[in-house]
Amino acid sequence: MLEPLRQGLPPLDPAAVSDAASCALPARYEAVGDARRFTRGTLDQWDLSDRFDDVCLVVSELVTNALRHALPANTPRLPGQEPPVRLHLMRWTERLVCAVRDPSEESPVTRETDDFSAESGRGLFLVDSFSDGWGWHPMAGGLGGKVVWALFRLQRAGECPHSAD
Template sequence: MGLSPAVAADRESIVSCALAPRHESVRTAREFTRLTLNRWELGDLFDDVALVASELVTNALRYGLPSVVPEQRGCWPRRGTASPIGDRMDAAADTDLPAPLIRLSLVRNEPQVVCAVSDPSERGPVPREADWIAESGRGLHLVESFSQSWGWHPIAVGKVVWAVFELRAT
């Protein structure tokens, strides 16, 4: 677990987006990142920040939602389609229980931008030995490669995983 970046910024510099527990949320996270960085006139950071945001949201979907059994993590069908995890999503919706949320936050704190993803799991991310033949398992290696630094810490409910990006000199 790394040290959390200090955040002291005004309201215009902190934005967040709640994401539903569906694989489409990765696309939503990328679009939110694009819009935010463009509004901050930091579009040159998009490729790196969006890649990291995508990886962190994907990890939150796979490992951060405790109601999903391990062999079916990340399988969130649209409502009304057959679900490999049974009717738990629809049952939760019918009982007015809140769906587990993933939240993407972007913080502009000159001279850095912080990308943070929170989820309800208390288990921290664990980088795996990279298997270069496997289709998955390299996400945290990408996060480490494309960000200045990254880490995680527990929060009141769950954890937040963050990555820091240095603003490029123009």
């Protein structure tokens, strides 16, 4: 269900981006709350508040995974160094993409579990369940790390949520 993980974003015309916003997140777990607040404010500005619950859950999981798995506890943090995790939100007419960049070059790993009461280990399962698609890719050029993204389809203005095509 969750494979293949390594895939690029679906074809999206960069020139057609309606809106984009990003924020740097420090290497501490309080950054998950910062990411949720940033997402709430951005979706409010873009008049997408109705998508907040699903998008916020996915953003929380992606940022938590980046902080937990991409930044080992013993990684040195230098004063003045750019925060290692960045959240990007990009909106096209019919799509919203949430992307989290982190410094690790390790691929995301899904855990097979039947224990749905477990408090951890289900992050990518939740991302898969609440988004319309997701994947990851290594950073290009001289930049190290990777980007893990999730895609949400948006309704066209005036479109009924349950209309038959």
